[in-house]
Amino acid sequence: GAVVSQHPSWVICKSGTSVKIECRSLDFQATTMFWYRQFPKQSLMLMATSNEGSKATYEQGVEKDKFLINHASLTLSTLTVTSAHPEDSSFYICSAGMRESPLHFGNGTRLTVT
Amino acid sequence: DAKTTQPPSMDCAEGRAANLPCNHSTISGNEYVYWYRQIHSQGPQYIIHGLKNNETNEMASLIITEDRKSSTLILPHATLRDTAVYYCIALNQGGKLIFGQGTELSVKP
DSSP: OOOEEEEOSEEEEOTTOOEEEEEEESSSOOSEEEEEEEOTTSOOEEEEEEETTSOOEEOTTOOTTTEEEEEEETTEEEEEEOSOOGGGOEEEEEEEEOTTSOOEEOOOEEEEEO | OOOOBOOSEEEEETTSOEEEEEEOTTOOTTEEEEEEEEOTTSOOEEEEEESSSOEEOSSOEEEEOTTSSEEEEEETTOOGGGOEEEEEEEEETTOOOOOOOOEEEEEEO
């Protein structure tokens, strides 16, 4: 149980375009999902907390207008990287869990902006 | 959430036990110790967690000292597929998982 699916697993886009990444909890309902970013040879950095039916909470230094998060249902959260630039190229990972249970992670999305 | 300290890297021979230490001297009474690992280019994988008592599951054992200031993750028979970065995190239930640098475990044949 507790499977988190992320789509796409990789994406290449041109500078200035927007990219949407989906995170789904397949066999449970997640009231909270988390979005992380990871640069090469670095640890995961928490970007934001996504709450179903309400606005996301962003960590300090993360631009909310650039990284749009929508948590429209208990099984789906999306992260849209708007007006992507090469410095946004990174590995984006989501996680989800139920109350009092460990968080489980998707397999990540490798974004390359050319 | 309490800060944790782990060695940056460790080696282990295939088939032997891998013992990964973690210090969390400022952990509070209601913070759990969680262990995750990340195999290259994948999302982190949950391994085990505990509060006070030692825990064991199909993946590993977690030994927490009586004063809760440190813990050890034990992989009883390491295989090459256990090569990964292992993260020890202290947090409250429902809290945010904040990752440190972890320990890069290399299992060698």
